[in-house]
Amino acid sequence: MAPPLLTLQEIELTFGGTPLFEGAEFTVAERDRLCLVGRNGSGKSTLLKIAAGLVEPDSGKRFIKPGVTMRYLEQEPDLSSYASVFDYAVSDLGSEGDEYRVTQLLSELGLDGSLPTDNLSGGEARRAAIVRALAAEPDILMLDEPTNHLDLPAIEWLEKELSGLRSALVIISHDRRFLSNLSNRVVWIDRGFTRELDQGFSEFEAWRDDLLEQEETDRHKLDRKLVRENHWLVHGVSGRRKRNQKRLSDLYGLREERQKMAERSRRASQNVSMTVVEAQNSGKLVVEMKGVSKVWDGPPIISDLSLKITRKDRIGIVGPNGSGKTTLLKLITGDYEPDAGSIRRGTQLELITLDQKRDELTPATTLKDALTGGGSDQVAIGDKTRHVIGYMKDFLFTPEQANTPIERLSGGERGRLMLARAFARPSNMLVLDEPTNDLDLETLDLLQELLSDYSGTVLLVSHDRDFIDRVVTSVVVSEGDGQWTSYAGGYTDMRAQQGSSAKAEKKARRGKDKNRSSEQSAEVKNTGGAGGKLSYKDKFALEQLPIEMAALQSKIEGFKNKLDEADFFSRDPDGFQKVIDGLAQAETSLEDCEERWLELEELREAVEGS
Numbered sequence: 001m002a003p004p005l006l007t008l009q010e011i012e013l014t015f016g017g018t019p020l021f022e023g024a025e026f027t028v029a030e031r032d033r034l035c036l037v038g039r040n041g042s043g044k045s046t047l048l049k050i051a052a053g054l055v056e057p058d059s060g061k062r063f064i065k066p067g068v069t070m071r072y073l074e075q076e077p078d079l080s081s082y083a084s085v086f087d088y089a090v091s092d093l094g095s096e097g098d099e100y101r102v103t104q105l106l107s108e109l110g111l112d113g114s115l116p117t118d119n120l121s122g123g124e125a126r127r128a129a130i131v132r133a134l135a136a137e138p139d140i141l142m143l144d145e146p147t148n149h150l151d152l153p154a155i156e157w158l159e160k161e162l163s164g165l166r167s168a169l170v171i172i173s174h175d176r177r178f179l180s181n182l183s184n185r186v187v188w189i190d191r192g193f194t195r196e197l198d199q200g201f202s203e204f205e206a207w208r209d210d211l212l213e214q215e216e217t218d219r220h221k222l223d224r225k226l227v228r229e230n231h232w233l234v235h236g237v238s239g240r241r242k243r244n245q246k247r248l249s250d251l252y253g254l255r256e257e258r259q260k261m262a263e264r265s266r267r268a269s270q271n272v273s274m275t276v277v278e279a280q281n282s283g284k285l286v287v288e289m290k291g292v293s294k295v296w297d298g299p300p301i302i303s304d305l306s307l308k309i310t311r312k313d314r315i316g317i318v319g320p321n322g323s324g325k326t327t328l329l330k331l332i333t334g335d336y337e338p339d340a341g342s343i344r345r346g347t348q349l350e351l352i353t354l355d356q357k358r359d360e361l362t363p364a365t366t367l368k369d370a371l372t373g374g375g376s377d378q379v380a381i382g383d384k385t386r387h388v389i390g391y392m393k394d395f396l397f398t399p400e401q402a403n404t405p406i407e408r409l410s411g412g413e414r415g416r417l418m419l420a421r422a423f424a425r426p427s428n429m430l431v432l433d434e435p436t437n438d439l440d441l442e443t444l445d446l447l448q449e450l451l452s453d454y455s456g457t458v459l460l461v462s463h464d465r466d467f468i469d470r471v472v473t474s475v476v477v478s479e480g481d482g483q484w485t486s487y488a489g490g491y492t493d494m495r496a497q498q499g500s501s502a503k504a505e506k507k508a509r510r511g512k513d514k515n516r517s518s519e520q521s522a523e524v525k526n527t528g529g530a531g532g533k534l535s536y537k538d539k540f541a542l543e544q545l546p547i548e549m550a551a552l553q554s555k556i557e558g559f560k561n562k563l564d565e566a567d568f569f570s571r572d573p574d575g576f577q578k579v580i581d582g583l584a585q586a587e588t589s590l591e592d593c594e595e596r597w598l599e600l601e602e603l604r605e606a607v608e609g610s
Contacts, residue, residue: 303482319478
């Protein structure tokens, strides 16, 4: 077995007197697809930086195999010292790098290499950093939240590109679907230590829950043992005899172990405690758009869109960056007026908007002032007030962070702050623009539950496919050229329906080609076919294709029956996705078989009629 490319052993690191790592370790071997997971604040990015050699731990060993090349994609890349995107992208190629690959990757991501770096959007900066990391084709590629600020086409492109790389991957991401599609190993950072699973992320959450359940069982066993030993110490006649000093020493060890276990349990039980203040119900009709169009400079952003939104709808808005998602939101909320068409809004709407750019957060403002508005230690939550420290704890902030400037908070902390501010105000309509950025998996789960229980209306813009599937009831998708289409269900359902539409178009094109096929059959008839008869291969295919088509039809029925189960998606999201994929593949295969069978039948009729 080949030695690992990178090894971390017994890594310890303390920040501000609080241990961050107390024995973290992992290895990276050739072709590994490893993901680092853990709660916000658990140290994922710090451990990745230690692995990349950018942060020095207090103790422990880092060993990298001689000659191994490595590239690190940071969360917030800094392009300020480079004149253009191309200059930045080629700056870390190395001696064997190929500038042509940089040009190719920039083109595939739709990025102009001549763009100056001083006015890039978050998505453009992220794509430039991805090109820079991929172009070098290193032995190890480390990616910290690579999908942040990317639209869905770019995320799916990145998945495909990474899956074809020879590089070993170490990935931090909040995107469940991205991790499930790419990873084959998981390193879980849990309360200062690391635990490893030699399977992909799709198996992680069940494995983690089993470990935590076993830990709780072990804690109860230890508690019972401590009760017995304490009883012996107090009531046993021989408790203080010299020959029982070892048993007494073991008891002290048990107490110390129980104290550590209690601390670990306390840290594990720290969860975000989100609640949203709900206003009185809005009217049944929330928004109705009829024939709405909007044009800025250039082609239309929205063209002749009709859309009806009613109370309790959960609508996902999906499309590439620049397709007009924000414009559509602002038309719905009344910030923009349409160039054509009409928009009618319902009564008693109380709207809360969560902006992905987090422009509401002034960098120098302290956490406490951002929550209270300044000059107070009370947070207004609806018609009630709470002390700011207690409300901070609900969102996993410590009392010591009250006077921390927002600019010093991590991405995940800023995300939680935005949620804390938004959910303190009464609302019956939530407009959430990329709310999942930088949030850990546990916070995402809680946000999903909160939105599911919310009695108002939700508009969600997100590039997190899994989160969309779990939250929304319908998806509005940009189809290009200002056209928007509404699909029932989540992102996976939308893709399946788009696939069905593409197949219908293919059948229509095949119908248009029927005359051409008839002409080909006539030509075969006039020439007597190939030697005046079907080949053995064609005859065999004519016999076997009906059998194969019947088997595929039966398989399709099985998939459809499975999808009809009412609780299938909520019970097994990964299984639901596999069935959707299997159904699409089976339908495509059946269509190909039918097309081939029709061609052979026409050929047979032409030959027999000659």
